[in-house]
Amino acid sequence: MKQLIHRLALKAEKGADRLFGRTGEGRVVDPYIGYATPDALVVRGRVLSKITRNQPAKGQRLLTNIRQMISLFATDEVAAVELHSGSASATSDEEGYFTLHLPRPEAAGWHNVTVTIEGYEDLASCTALVPRDDARFLVISDIDDTMIETGAYVLWKNLWTSLTGNVLTRRVFPDAIALMERLSEGARNPVFYVSSSPWNFHYFLEQIFLQAALVRGPMFLRDLGLSDDQFITGTHGDHKGGSIDTILAANPHLPVILMGDTGQHDAQVYLDAINRHAGRVHSVVLREPGPGPDAKVKAVMDQIKATGTPLYHAPDFTGMAPEAGLT
Structure with missing residues (x-):
């Protein structure tokens, strides 16, 4: 049963791609907040063909809220895209996700990391947190x-x-x-x-x-x-x-x-x-x-x-x- 639902869901997704014009032609990075390990700075995000950022207004209609929330799921993910930050590189997976492992900075706090895609001028800045040395928990x-x-x-x-x-x-x-x-x-x-x-x-x-x-x-x-x-x-x-x-x-x-x-x-x-x-x-x-x-x-x-x-x-x-x- 699960396999049947899986196949039907895949067909529905492909139909939605055609309906909403998802072509995978653009290249933008949706940045996620990264974190640090003892040895690395882990930078995360997702490659999409485009990003829609909704700007809600006070007193906004209920139907507008619903439309904007549904739009968050209408993403066009782009796989097999090579991303770079300094000497580090990664390739987006089938759902567009990527993870870059950079050397851990000595300074604690928030770090902004520039991520690039060759051939695209718009640079993405991904944020990552390095904990302080005096953290108690x-x-x-x-x-x-x-x-x-x-x-x-x-x-x-x-x-x-x-x-x-x-x-x-x-x-x-x-x-x-x-x-x-x-x-x-x-x-x-x-x-x-x-x-x-x-x-x-x-x-x-x-x-x-x-x-x-x-x-x-x-x-x-x-x-x-x-x-x-x-x-x-x-x-x-x-x-x-x-x-x-x-x-x-x-x-x-x-x-x-x-x-x-x-x-x-x-x-x-x-x-x-x-x-x-x-x-x-x-x-x-x-x-x-x-x-x-x-x-x-x-x-x-x-x-x-x-x-x-x-x-x-x-x-x-x-x-x-x-x-x-x-x-």
């Missing part, structure tokens, strides 16, 4: 219903909020902004965001964070693309767990605070991470949206406590930092 946070009010714990609420809102209407929890500011300690401690939202939302989420003054950090989003040998990526847990592993490997000497919510599967994902990375998880912080955790999630929360890992949970994060001993 790192933070890995979920986004939906942890940072941004989404209703992801109910499918129809998630879809309605995701498709009908825009950068100006999406609500970042004020308590999340305050807590992340406390945890980052003025950019001393690096912050990362892991979400099952698609990479198509990267710029959209960046703009929401900017509007709300939420601490910026590299995002690890999900590839929902189709190819001849791929029908979307793994499960929610596979993606988040793998992203956590990558971030911890990139910061081998820092303990981590894992932040999420009880509406989906964050508790289980974080319990699995605790078991894989003994001694690395400083604490787990969970928001309790909607009706709060059900019996299954409560059982997982008890298992987290049984590992000896501090667990802090409440309907919101107000006053959470002092309570959790995170400051």
Whole structure:
């Protein structure tokens, strides 16, 4: 059945390519926020034939919001494009994604890296974060219903909020902004965001964070693309767990605070991470949206406590930092 759906989805995508005039003739880079490993600066992005940046207005009509959100998925990815930055090079994959590994800069903080494509004059600047030497810990946070009010714990609420809102209407929890500011300690401690939202939302989420003054950090989003040998990526847990592993490997000497919510599967994902990375998880912080955790999630929360890992949970994060001993 999955193979049949895969084949039908591929045919539908090819039909959409013809309908929307996706020719793959242009070359532009959609930059993602990169990060540092002990030895390298990891620069990431995606090659597209063109990029559409929506500019929402206050009081914008509902149908305009829906049209603009759908347009984020109408991308024309370009494969097999060679990209360069200094002496480093990479080739975009079937879905247009690329990763460049540059020497790690000595200076901590944000670095802007110029990425070029031969024959195209417009240069792309990709940003990457190098953590400070005096960082005490790192933070890995979920986004939906942890940072941004989404209703992801109910499918129809998630879809309605995701498709009908825009950068100006999406609500970042004020308590999340305050807590992340406390945890980052003025950019001393690096912050990362892991979400099952698609990479198509990267710029959209960046703009929401900017509007709300939420601490910026590299995002690890999900590839929902189709190819001849791929029908979307793994499960929610596979993606988040793998992203956590990558971030911890990139910061081998820092303990981590894992932040999420009880509406989906964050508790289980974080319990699995605790078991894989003994001694690395400083604490787990969970928001309790909607009706709060059900019996299954409560059982997982008890298992987290049984590992000896501090667990802090409440309907919101107000006053959470002092309570959790995170400051």
